[in-house]
Amino acid sequence: MCGIIGIISREPVSSRLVDALKRLEYRGYDSAGIATLEGGALGRRRAEGKLANLERHLAENPLPGTIGIGHTRWATHGAPTTRNAHPHATARVAVVHNGIIENFRELRAELSAEGYAFESDTDTETVAVHVTREMDRGAAPREAVAATLKRLEGAFSLAFLFKDEEGLLIGARKGSPLAVGEGKDEMFLGSDAIALSPFTDAVRYLEDGDSVILDHGRAAIYDFDGNEVVRPLRQAVGKAFYVDKGNHRHFMQKEIYEQPEVVGHTLGAFVDMTTGRTKIPQGQPLDFSSVRRMAISACGTGFYAGTVGRYYFERYARIACDLDVASEFRYRESPLGDVDLALFVSQSGETADTLASLRYAKAQGLKTASIVNVPESTIARESDLLLPTLAGPEIGVASTKAFTCQLTALAALSVRAGVDRGAVSAEEELELTGALAEAPRMINAALHLEERIEELAHDMANHRHALFLGRGFSYPLAMEGALKLKEISYIHAEGYAAGELKHGPIALIDETMPVVVIAPHDRVFEKTVSNMQEVAARGGKIILITDEKGAASGAVDAAETIVLPNMPEILTPIVYSVPLQLLAYHTAVHMGTDVDQPRNLAKSVTVE
Template sequence: TRKAVYLDEGEVAELTPGGFRVWDGQGKLLEKPVDLVEWNVAMAEKGGFAHYMHKEIHEQGMVLRSTLKGRVSGGTVDLSKELDWTAEDASRWDRLHIVACGTSYYAALVAERAFERWTDLDVKVDIASEYRYRRVKCDQNTLAVFVSQSGETADTLAAQRKARADGAHCLAITNVPGSTLAREVHSVLLLKAGPEIGVAATKTFTGQVTTLFLVALYLGRLRKTVNADEEERLATEFLQIPYKVEKVLEREKDIIPIAERYADRSNFLFIGRGVSFPVALEGALKLKEISYIHAEAYAAGEMKHGPIALLEPQVPVVVVCPKDSMYEKTLSNIQEARARCAPIIGVCTEGDVLVKRHAEAMMEVPWTDEEFSPFLTVLPLQLLAYHVARILGREIDQPRNLAKSVTVE
């Protein structure tokens, strides 16, 4: 069936061959609407791939197109059909909180810099399980964004309820229409990523970053902190990203030998600077989730403050180093790691001869504007994790001890 009825807290349903009935906690019979779920059988099939995760990695170009469709055109970002925000609302908000868990949290960290640059807001990104217990300033002048693939993450729901009680305007970014989070907030934007069956998030990370970037650009236009020329330039490049994503995925065969070479290692270190730091965090998470190999990620500038003690020939260092404003600094970190005999796996821009000089292995991506580089640099990390786990014979779609939707605290 594609029909669904969503139950609120405390409600009870009775299913019979002839239909259903729903009561609230006091025993009152309720009239509940029936929604039609937008999915088809093909979405739940592997489509020739060995694992759902592998299929979902390759769907990321499609996810970008789906998420951008109807929202970006003519050099502008327009979310007015989905968000009833006014210029007055946007001007009233003087701080932004983005709250999430796991991969959704790393997507929020990627977007943090975009919001800082494009909206001129005071931006705070926090882990939901921490946010709900902190005394953060949150009132009617706060826009609070809650990111959850399922819309049912217990800590994110609790954090949202706290922010709403404090007077914030709450926006949900989720992949599931009708989820608890989507029903409880003031505003909601859907990822349009389609079902993600693999437990380790891949395409929803891309969908979340895409949607957050759209919010940042739209909010920047409402607040007049992004001018028309800049918006047109960014919107034009945004529409090119799906093609560049597919170009990276076409090079998957180049990543398989790298996975084969390093699959026997017990520890990995991931580093990056600026917008590439949260990409490194996500890359380390993917590897540990599905391969069960210990992996840590650090801001590259923190190498001297502890992680450098771990470097040795048996510890590969995966460096996210596209040609951006942090390139020279990251290159110096690569040289530091090589001086300690650590093997370097570089994720870099096509044709980068300087990284190649120091790296034992390279995973190249096309050039794009610095803001959009995470859409490309995360892909080799997802594929590296996938192929390492495959080589080790792991249960890729259902890793041990993990669940797709974390509904307990």
């Protein structure tokens, strides 16, 4: 949710802290700040709004020092103001924080009763004040942090900087991610490898409950019980990607255009393209032959990918699937005795609700698998099986390439499951994988429709409400298309199963209501046409997304039609996602909203 960076060096760190925060700004951009030590004294610079405001502040008021911490914020506690910006500090310690301290009110009342004052509305300041209280009682910095961590409830990652301690940084994590980077005579803390990639590719990922003590040449890592432990040193992938928009106006547009490549990479992880046979990535032991029932759980766009996955598994593998929004899954206390596999979907692999659902499933004794884009993430590490999507870093808050890679992985997995269960013959497997192999080309064909879709987006921008309709595989896409439009353009939009139109939403239809209908010429096309006719009879403005065969049928007089190539049914969710992404993107651009960093949203939701 928020981004954290820490550097201990023998060279000035201010500019490098800001550079790292630029790579973390996708995690939050309500405010930003850094703190350093110079001559043992704590100094801070903070600014409301995006990182550029902090850069201007630092240009006018430089902050020297060879050790420091930085933060870019997505607000949870307290308004996004300079007063509530991180780092939070007392006279003795500065701290940056990602996550939520659930019992901060109790701790704040306790500290206030002892005479300690607070300057912000945040839960984070409570951590700084509690550490200060422990130090006032005679504790050394490490002891003060350890005592404070034992009192904290919630999910968090933290980094601490101490007055008069120019050779000491302390970090800790419980639920929220934190990585340690190793350099030459310098060390780093960061929320992910992307933040550390300009400085090092040697990274250790802290496990849940770990804390770390950094000096110039060493990282001493301790588990929750205080035992020193060793976490594996990994070659981080972040350095392989230069996070830049290239020739595109926004990261979202760039990532939409990366889809032919990254979908192809992901497909290669699940299909042997030489033989046309499906496989489990990295030879992991996953046999669907004994899987009778699955549980799928995810949040946001990942949930809509999971919804398509449910259709895939039930259609091709004949496996019954339960489907839950992760934020509800564990609280329903669903009996899982007849579930043989729990599958979780997350771009970041750090989504708090999805992680909690994974842990609930594991506690029930289930075998778990995760479809994740960050293989070093917590969800990936805690799952029994990792099923990676190879989308690369996704910077735009609105998911695009990660979504289509999730769909690709789910499609290929469902075919593998069908083969294992005898529901898909060897000949059918070749036919289905051959169809999936066409995905990059079909996506590229959809991208060539951008100019036409941009024209439609200019009209969409004149409306304040929209409906999206679909049946079968297209129903989850209707919900995802509506989500894309509202999250970046702020137009209210809803996605419905087309057959549900007459059960309420039809009351909204008039000549001012655009209705986007996703209708490839598949086995439910005629049913969808009948729903379109209901819209047309009431003057609704239909934007039809179909294929050549559907357009040629002339079944309904749509106001506008976007025509994709004819394609096998298994491909339609993957390819038809692209015009929906482009429609939302160009609508937002035309309206002048912040496409990559829409208001009130963050890329990685690491709090409940």
